[in-house]
Amino acid sequence: MTIRHTEAPERRLTVDDLEHTPDDGRRYELVDGRFDVSPAPMPMHSSVDSRLTVHLGMEAPDEFTVLTGPGVNLNANRTHHRIPDLAVFDCDPPDRGYFQVPPVLAVEIVSPESVLRDNHTKRAEYAAFGIPSYWIINPLPDKVGIVEFRLKDGLxxxxxxxxxEEVFETELPFPVRFVPHWLTARGSWREHIGGRSEEGTADTE
Structure with missing residues (x-):
């Protein structure tokens, strides 16, 4: 379960306080100066994360950077800090500290404890921060699914x-296609994840 501190701290926490969080495998984020703590991801979650990072990294033009779990400050006073499961930036990483600018794509992979946060809370936060594209991936045991959102008029x-085994295809933030099934399936996923066989036809095997 996500841990939310219910008692008001003496002061609002900032990203500087993240330096003092324990190295326990959990993810420490900040929402309005309070910790929002999530457990370490399950193996299915990690599989989606790592495979999608590899695939997007191979497909991305040189001006884009694909990162797993980058810290992003969502406000100027650094009391609101999120860590997307995966994000794509069209700028260089900061020399120090965390990103202060919106990525061009944020991806969240749904866990049992993150359904509300990923589908509602972070969706609203990322839209307000101006992230142009947002993907939510749901690694259900029987069928992996993805929903793509794009920012329009602030929503x-x-x-x-x-x-x-449907093919997901988009042109933002750059042209890419993949088959959600191969984000978790056993077998030669690198060969099949792009959704095309060597002959260039759709791969549905």
Missing amino acids: YQEVTQAYG
Whole structure:
């Protein structure tokens, strides 16, 4: 379960306080100066994260940087700090500290304890911060699904859904396609995740 501190601290915490959090595998974020703590990800979650990072990294043009779990400060006073499961930036990483600018894509992978946070809380926060594209991936045991949102007039609008062996394809933040099934399936996922066989035809095996 996500841990939310219910008692008001003596002061609002900032990202400087993250330096004192324990190295216990959990994820420490900040919401309005309070810790929002999540447990270490399950193996299914980690599989999606690592495979998608590899695939996007291979497909991304040189001006983009694909990162797993980058820290992003969502406000100037550094009391609101999020760590997307995966993010794509069109700028160089900061020399010190965390990103202060919106990524061009944020990706969250749903865990049992993060359903509300990923689908509602972070969706609103990322839209307010101006992240142009947001993907939510749900690694269900029987069928992995992805929903793509794009920012329009300050709110996210759903653009695309893909499930299982369907091919997900988008042009933002750069042209990319993949089959959600191969984010977790056993087998030669690198060969099949792009959704095309060597002959260039759709791969549905």
